[in-house]
Amino acid sequence: MTVAVPPATTRPKMLVGGAWVDAADGRTLDVETPAKRGRVIGRVPRSGAADVDRAVRAAAAAFPAWRAVAPRERGRLLTRIADDLDAAVEDLARTLASETGNAIRTQARPEAKVTADLFRYFGGLGGELKGETEALGEGMLSYTRREPFGVVAAIVPWNVPIQISAWKVAPALLAGNTVVLKPSASAPLAALALARICQAHLPKGVLNVVTGTGDEVGTPLASHPLVAKISFTGNTETGKAILRLAADRIVPVTLELGGKSPQLLFPDADSDRAADGVIAAMRFARQGQSCTAGSRLFVHEDVYDSFLDRLAGKLAKLKVGDPLDEASDMGAIVSRQQFEKVCAYIDEGARQPGARTVIGGLPPSEGRLAEGYYVQPTVFADMRNDWRLAREEIFGPVLVAIPWHDEADAIRMANDTHYGLAAYVWCGDVAKAIRTAHALDAGWVQVNQGGGQVVGQPYGGFKQSGLGRENSLEGMLESFTQRKSVNVNIAP
Numbered sequence: 001m002t003v004a005v006p007p008a009t010t011r012p013k014m015l016v017g018g019a020w021v022d023a024a025d026g027r028t029l030d031v032e033t034p035a036k037r038g039r040v041i042g043r044v045p046r047s048g049a050a051d052v053d054r055a056v057r058a059a060a061a062a063f064p065a066w067r068a069v070a071p072r073e074r075g076r077l078l079t080r081i082a083d084d085l086d087a088a089v090e091d092l093a094r095t096l097a098s099e100t101g102n103a104i105r106t107q108a109r110p111e112a113k114v115t116a117d118l119f120r121y122f123g124g125l126g127g128e129l130k131g132e133t134e135a136l137g138e139g140m141l142s143y144t145r146r147e148p149f150g151v152v153a154a155i156v157p158w159n160v161p162i163q164i165s166a167w168k169v170a171p172a173l174l175a176g177n178t179v180v181l182k183p184s185a186s187a188p189l190a191a192l193a194l195a196r197i198c199q200a201h202l203p204k205g206v207l208n209v210v211t212g213t214g215d216e217v218g219t220p221l222a223s224h225p226l227v228a229k230i231s232f233t234g235n236t237e238t239g240k241a242i243l244r245l246a247a248d249r250i251v252p253v254t255l256e257l258g259g260k261s262p263q264l265l266f267p268d269a270d271s272d273r274a275a276d277g278v279i280a281a282m283r284f285a286r287q288g289q290s291c292t293a294g295s296r297l298f299v300h301e302d303v304y305d306s307f308l309d310r311l312a313g314k315l316a317k318l319k320v321g322d323p324l325d326e327a328s329d330m331g332a333i334v335s336r337q338q339f340e341k342v343c344a345y346i347d348e349g350a351r352q353p354g355a356r357t358v359i360g361g362l363p364p365s366e367g368r369l370a371e372g373y374y375v376q377p378t379v380f381a382d383m384r385n386d387w388r389l390a391r392e393e394i395f396g397p398v399l400v401a402i403p404w405h406d407e408a409d410a411i412r413m414a415n416d417t418h419y420g421l422a423a424y425v426w427c428g429d430v431a432k433a434i435r436t437a438h439a440l441d442a443g444w445v446q447v448n449q450g451g452g453q454v455v456g457q458p459y460g461g462f463k464q465s466g467l468g469r470e471n472s473l474e475g476m477l478e479s480f481t482q483r484k485s486v487n488v489n490i491a492p
Contacts (some may be wrong), residue, residue: 018204073127
């Protein structure tokens with residue numbers, strides 16, 4: 001099979017102070033497509049501390065003038081960016097599919113579209129940066145203001161790079177902050193394309209993008225003395241490291257971290273609809289590479305075997321293949337490192353005494369799927385909730401199934417994790433489903449559906465899945481503004 005990756009290597013520069021520049025020392029990073037091992041599709045600057053300093057200082061210099069722009073005018077600029085993003089959906093989708101391995105039809109194109117939706121949504125909120133007044137008597141005027149922090153460090157992962165960039169960049173800019181965006185070294189190309197579209201409408205220095213590794217860029221960015229706010233999406237261990245860096249300067253931090261999200265299936269659930277929903281909630285269309293992936297499936301013992309059979313039948317019909325092929329339902333794992341990690345978990349699950357493989361397993365060593373980092377959807381049955389595969393975030397297309405017979409025990413098992421990002425309930429009894437949703441320790445719960453986040457709905461996690469909320473008006477006000485109270489004595 002010939003993998004349809006872009007024919008030529010691209011070498012975009014990064015955005016600092018309104019200029020497209022190389023790293024100060026000229027170093028570069030290769031971007032490999034997951035669809036074909038060893039195939040380089042891009043080369044980006046490999047930044048260091050000096051580049052981070054340039055970008056942060058450019059953002060700090062641009063901040064006073066940007067915060068002085070009326071919020072409604074800032075919103076109009078975001079809306080114009082959204083229009084250009086709409087026109088660029090196909091180009092962005094092809095870039096996303098090529099660098100992330102996400103299938104263009106099921107994941108990359110929808111991500112490009114929702115990125116435009118996010119800029120348009122936040123562009124319409126310019127009139128909502130409001131304060132309040134408090135009645136303190138006739139001789140006192142008391143009111144609050146929503147003010148920006150200053151320079152925001154936005155650090156995003158590789159799995160949905162431009163959607164998560166939009167979660168951070170659009171509300172931060174609308175609130176009057178300036179931004180230094182650091183995309184993942186594994187998937188920086190679409191983020192740079194997004195920045196080029198944004199830069200056509202923004203003053204110099206308002207948005208800056210630095211590319212490179214976490215150690216060489218992320219650490220100096222999170223610890224830079226001029227950064228006033230950090231917004232990070234990624235794994236929990238890195239989130240803890242960022243919190244430690246922020247603690248030295250008491251810098252506010254928003255974190256959207258990992259998950260090991262439960263799915264609870266009751267015996268009265270519509271089994272066919274639930275099977276489709278479980279597949280969606282497990283994020284198989286993204287190869288399971290999602291912090292909201294419902295990777296622990298708790299199924300009532302009365303329907304356990306029949307439901308797993310139905311689920312396996314649907315998974316067997318999914319086409320795993322070239323991310324740029326419109327027929328592909330699933331693409332490839334993002335990198336060799338992540339591929340080897342996922343394969344190690346699958347190997348452990350296959351050798352786990354007492355567990356059984358319902359479908360999937362280790363990828364073939366020959367044929368078209370051996371050309372890239374492809375993994376078949378995999379389900380392990382008869383797992384225990386205290387086994388490693390049910391405790392750790394695999395970030396791959398690996399679902400573990402656990403039977404239950406007592407509702408209270410099922411909820412206890414679902415909550416028995418240090419994560420608390422998402423959860424899913426499949427139940428025919430609406431009252432029971434809502435009671436269950438309220439009992440689950442998760443920041444985002446869906447009942448009888450497994451889709452993605454809705455633009456405008458607050459999104460974030462409990463426990464070690466994060467701090468703060470994004471993706472909404474409330475998230476913007478909480479994450480990207482600070483409240484100031486003003487008391488004025490107006491007595492004669």
